[in-house]
Amino acid sequence: MELSDTDRALIAAVQEGLPLVPQPYAEVAAALGTSEPDVLARMARLQEQGLIKRLGVVVRHRALGYRANAMVVWDVPDDAVEDTGKRLAAEPCVTLCYQRPRRLPDWPYNLFCMIHGLTRESVLQRLQTLVETQGLQGVRHEVLFSIRAFKQCGARYATTRKQEDYRGVAHG
Amino acid sequence: MDDVDRALVNALQDGLPVARRPFDAVADRLGIGVDELLARLQRLLDRRMLSRFGPMYNAERMGGCVSLCAMGVDAERLDAVAELVNAHPEVAHNYEREHALNLWFVLATETPERHAQVLAEIERESGCRVHDMPREQEYFIGLRLAV
Numbered sequence: 001m002e003l004s005d006t007d008r009a010l011i012a013a014v015q016e017g018l019p020l021v022p023q024p025y026a027e028v029a030a031a032l033g034t035s036e037p038d039v040l041a042r043m044a045r046l047q048e049q050g051l052i053k054r055l056g057v058v059v060r061h062r063a064l065g066y067r068a069n070a071m072v073v074w075d076v077p078d079d080a081v082e083d084t085g086k087r088l089a090a091e092p093c094v095t096l097c098y099q100r101p102r103r104l105p106d107w108p109y110n111l112f113c114m115i116h117g118l119t120r121e122s123v124l125q126r127l128q129t130l131v132e133t134q135g136l137q138g139v140r141h142e143v144l145f146s147i148r149a150f151k152q153c154g155a156r157y158a159t160t161r162k163q164e165d166y167r168g169v170a171h172g
Numbered sequence: 173m174d175d176v177d178r179a180l181v182n183a184l185q186d187g188l189p190v191a192r193r194p195f196d197a198v199a200d201r202l203g204i205g206v207d208e209l210l211a212r213l214q215r216l217l218d219r220r221m222l223s224r225f226g227p228m229y230n231a232e233r234m235g236g237c238v239s240l241c242a243m244g245v246d247a248e249r250l251d252a253v254a255e256l257v258n259a260h261p262e263v264a265h266n267y268e269r270e271h272a273l274n275l276w277f278v279l280a281t282e283t284p285e286r287h288a289q290v291l292a293e294i295e296r297e298s299g300c301r302v303h304d305m306p307r308e309q310e311y312f313i314g315l316r317l318a319v
Contacts, residue, residue: 011229014227015226015227016224016226017217017224017225017226018194018225020210020213020214020217020225021210022193022195023192023193025192025194026192036192040190040191040192043190043227044190046227047190049233050230050233051229051230051233051234052228052230053227053228053230054186054187054227054228055187055194055227056184056185056186056187056188056225057181057184057185057222057223057224057225058222058228059181059185059222059223060220060221060222063219063220064173064221069267071269071276081309082309085311089311097310097311098240098309098310098311099307099311100306100307101308103242103303103305106244106272106273107242107303107305112240142271144269145270146268146269147267147269147270148267149265149267150254150255150257150267150275150277151254151257151265151266151277152266
């Protein structure tokens, strides 16, 4: 995807966050030496092209008291993985859900979801309810609780030679 | 954090429109003014309950490469290996988890070539195999707070 210099400057200007004012794009435009409509048009195009997924926030689960963090991984038959992924993502307790490749023989699981909770017990209870309500009793799965966080920053992602950080890419 | 904060967090996770005044609609829905919404958002950011408010990028569409990586590391070497993994700036989250594969991190690079390079460096430095699992499909989400 080819980005113009102005697009790159725009991405760099908003990557640490939008100004918290009623008209944030007017402020961004002033900093870039362009107009508010120009910035809005560029933002809309970046979103249409899928470079920006959405404008929003990432919740810091631990800071909100959600200290129990389980990655639940499932070995779902390939022809059922999309349907199962969508059903898991629709469950309120599931905060992320990704399909990933198996790495046999060490790793047979192809569907990953995160369940956060205040305690391990509450996470396991939610998982049990989820298994029952979604009819997943026959699907092999494992629960990997996190023990320690060694690093927790927004993924840094640079597309320019200047090695600018593109914050806001999270969770692989 | 009160009910308005929780409703605000839920709304922001869904995303705001690209518009001249992007906060107005959510403020209306929550029955508060835009100034109050911004003050609440600022407070949640200051208390580090939320990451910054802004665009969520699609790394792959930007030409980059993101994957979840897993390693099985002997318990007595885990801290040292975690440290050498963390030393790579392309590593974002890095967690110890309960499993034979006990070290899980997210690797985000500018290019696929750089991705392969960092993986090879980590394998060489640690002497451990890295299982690299890029996302094939995302089924989205967010943390729903009870209001």
